[in-house]
Amino acid sequence: MSIIMKGADVAKSIKEELVKEVEALKEKGITPCLSIIRVGERSDDLSYERGARKRMEMTGIQCRVTALPKDVSQEEFEQTFSRINEDSDVHGILLLRPLPKSLDEGPVRAMIHPNKDVDGMSPVNMAKVFSGDETGFAPCTAQAVMEILQYYGVMPRGKRITILGRSMVVGRPLAMSLLKADGTVTLCHTRTEELAQECNKAQILVAAAGKARMVTEDMVGENAVVIDVGINVDEDGGLCGDVDFEAVKNKAAYISPVPGGVGSVTSSVLAKHVVKSAKGFCKMLAQNSSIW
Known part of the structure; x- marks a missing residue:
């Protein structure tokens, strides 16, 4: 009989460490924040969004959701993404994909700041993954x-x-x-x-x-x-x-x-990446420079 590799056990071990790290960040005045961008109301997107929000709440991470209509224009989509990308209070951005066929995700993949790209969609982070650079974010x-x-x-x-x-x-x-x-x-x-x-x-x-x-x-x-x-x-x-x-x-x-x-582990990794980004932001603040 196989050993069943239960995701809940792995997620629990990740959560315990993240809670401590989030508390330490909050003591320094930094509240880790994830921004989820969803286009339309696909059932699998909604399910993943619920799981992600729950995981962020359990670890003390702030979670914001921006829901756009399925027929949103490319221009409005990019403007909304840019606004969130430039928000210094946001440490991680999760774009729920696949997008409707009417939208091109290429411009936002190129636009997203690598330090906020917590699901590894930017060319910069993908290049880091392929080169073995652990400073990047893997999907x-x-x-x-x-x-x-x-x-x-x-x-x-x-x-x-x-x-x-x-x-x-x-x-x-x-x-x-x-x-x-x-x-x-x-x-x-x-x-x-x-x-x-x-x-x-x-x-x-x-x-x-x-x-x-x-x-x-x-x-x-x-x-x-x-x-x-x-x-x-x-x-x-x-x-x-x-x-x-x-x-x-x-x-x-x-x-x-x-x-x-x-x-069951994916949303915990997402939380881990948001905390990693927030820690980098905190470090850059201490050095009086800009991470974004």
């Missing part, structure tokens, strides 16, 4: 996988690691983080030939392809560590991951569930 979901591995004592060093998924939100930045941790990484996707065999070789398998239950028992090696990043809706309307959990759980040594796994 929260990718970083959540690293937090889970660390909490459960799974060391990537020397391990054969397969990531199924090549997005800039999870697959590619996660590959860079695992390489930095001395893992031997193979990056696969849904068009990889002999995909099952590639996945089966892995000692650590990360599923982030966005296809419900596509990782079956034959794709998982004996006693592998399986991290499921996928969030899908099945034919019965329930949430499920990219891994067939019931089929795989008795073969893997460790496995993360969906829901209750990576998603």
Whole structure:
């Protein structure tokens, strides 16, 4: 029987440290603040927003939400984003994506201040992730996988690691983080030939392809560590991951569930990034210079 890698346990350990750091910042007159920008009312955006707000509240971080209509113009969207980006009281900005097809996120990706880019969307932060520079912010979901591995004592060093998924939100930045941790990484996707065999070789398998239950028992090696990043809706309307959990759980040594796994840690990583940004702001104030 696998050890279930519960996100709630990881989130709790992160929270305990963050509460102390937030209290220390407030004693210096700095209240960490996250600004969430949402366009429209997609159900998954609203769900993530609720989770993020709750996590910020639990750690003492201020959270503001700017909700724009789905049909907002590109000009108004950029003006609103710019105003928040220039607000010195805001330490982190989270833009809920994907945006409506009528909007181009390119200008705001280029615009966002790297120190406020707590979900790693700016070219500056992505470059830092790819170069191994820890001063940047990795996308929260990718970083959540690293937090889970660390909490459960799974060391990537020397391990054969397969990531199924090549997005800039999870697959590619996660590959860079695992390489930095001395893992031997193979990056696969849904068009990889002999995909099952590639996945089966892995000692650590990360599923982030966005296809419900596509990782079956034959794709998982004996006693592998399986991290499921996928969030899908099945034919019965329930949430499920990219891994067939019931089929795989008795073969893997460790496995993360969906829901209750990576998603539970992502908002904690977001809070961690906001606090990191606020600490940087506090340091720059002490040096009488501007971080923004």
